[in-house]
Amino acid sequence: MNPDAKRFGHGTKFISVMDILNNQFIRYDNIRASVEVIAGDIETYGVNYGDILFQRSSETLEDVGQANVYLDSKPAVFGGFVIRGKSKGNYHPMFFRYLLASPTARKRIIVKGAGAQHFNIGQDGLSKVYLDIPSIQEQEKIAKLLECIDDRIATQNKIIDKLQSLIKGIAQNITCSNKPNVHISECLECSSSTLQESDVFEHGAYPVYGANGIVGYLDNYNTENEAVYIIKDGSGVGTVSYVTGKCSATGTLNILQAPNGYSLRYLYYLLKVFNFEPYKTGMAIPHIYFKDYGKAKIFCPLYSEQLKYATLLSTIDDKLSTEQDILKSLNLEKQYLLCQMFI
Incomplete structure (x- = not known):
């Protein structure tokens, strides 16, 4: 079913790929979209209790053909990027949900996908997938x-x-609940690293942190005891993490440490809820600079x-x-x- 945009927003629930991917199982009330149906739509595109819904296409081969099950008595309809499977024999719907998510089933389904930049699977491909039941x-x-x-x-x-x-x-x-009384630059010292992810190794004595956690290891380090690492650019800009022990940070992080008289762990929790939005610069790739947000006051x-x-x-x-x-x-x-x- 591929209705025009004017028909969306009210009416019968409309199952899309997002409903397949983002629910443990599909019920009428957790379907995101609704559509105004016309004569014949329910008969042709209706989804009933126990029907299996497959993702027809995906940008990655690994995701093609993912499946979910509809567990509700209220009829819904399905969209053009979804394949509906109806019962030809007796089966337990939730069992099929788990079976189709198993590594064995996924391997057998994925090989039926085809495409270059966009991967698709059709009803003919799915019908050739053999599973032990x-x-x-x-x-x-x-x-x-x-x-x-x-x-x-x-x-x-x-x-x-x-x-x-x-x-x-x-x-x-x-x-x-408290009035800010100290500039961030007074209670935190900022330093940076020139280390790149290409400089690290798979094994080593000390971990190296990047924007997404540990990215490798080295036999030396640029931080010891404790530090707060903050992502200074990219989609995760402003995200903070607290580390202890000997370790290193890549150049995408700033290293924040506290002088005497300040608890770094306390400051870490305040930075987790600090609003960095006013201090972001750049259009395509946002950045934050300590010289800017360091002027802000927090409560210490x-x-x-x-x-x-x-x-x-x-x-x-x-x-x-x-x-x-x-x-x-x-x-x-x-x-x-x-x-x-x-x-």
């Missing part, structure tokens, strides 16, 4: 197990979101008070790291099961 009883057991893990993952994500919101809320409360209480705030926020941050590790373990467990149960 157990009895309906086994399908139900497998689906139930994996749904339990997904529910646990969803709960873990909520725990992480709440901890992140708590840290942000406390830092914003400190900022909003007595050193003893800074330490109290830093200790509180660090405790929550440690809890956040623990919960994030649990999430990683749950995702690894799910991936292991997807590999082992679908061969």
Whole structure:
């Protein structure tokens, strides 16, 4: 279904590729778009409970043919970049959702994709994908197990979101409830590095950080004890991270350190909620410069008070790291099961 733009915005829910990719499963209420249907649309393009929706095309071969399942009684319709699969036999819809996300199924689907700059898969290609399917009883057991893990993952994500919101809320409360009294340049010293990602190695004694975390290793370092790294240009400009120990930063980061009388950990949490927007320069690639945002004032209480705030926020941050590790373990467990149960 490829309606013109005037028909969008109201009416029946319209399933697009984004609904396939961004939901654990598709329900009527979590479909983003709506469209005004005309006579025959529901009969021709209708999606009902248990139907499988495939992504027809993608900019990368690895994403072509990704699938999801519709689990609602209200009929929806699907768009032109989506392929609908309807039942020809008895199957458990959520089992099929997991089966089609398994590494085995993905490999067999991806090879059916074709294209150069844009990759596509058609109904003929999908129909040639061979998959081993157990009895309906086994399908139900497998689906139930994996749904339990997904529910646990969803709960873990909520725990992480709440901890992140708590840290942000406390830092914003400190900022909003107190009058700024110190220029950033008074409580932080800024330095930079000429190190490039091409200069680092796969192995070494000390980690090297770039805009996206550790990018390699070296046998020497330019930071020891503690530092705040801040991205000074690009899409992540203004993002800060706190590091300890001997390490290095690439040239895309500025290195911030605190003189005596200031807690770097406290300042790190304030910088996480600091508004860098007024200090960004450049059109295509935004930049920030310490000489500019260093003139801004923030609230710095007595050193003893800074330490109290830093200790509180660090405790929550440690809890956040623990919960994030649990999430990683749950995702690894799910991936292991997807590999082992679908061969």
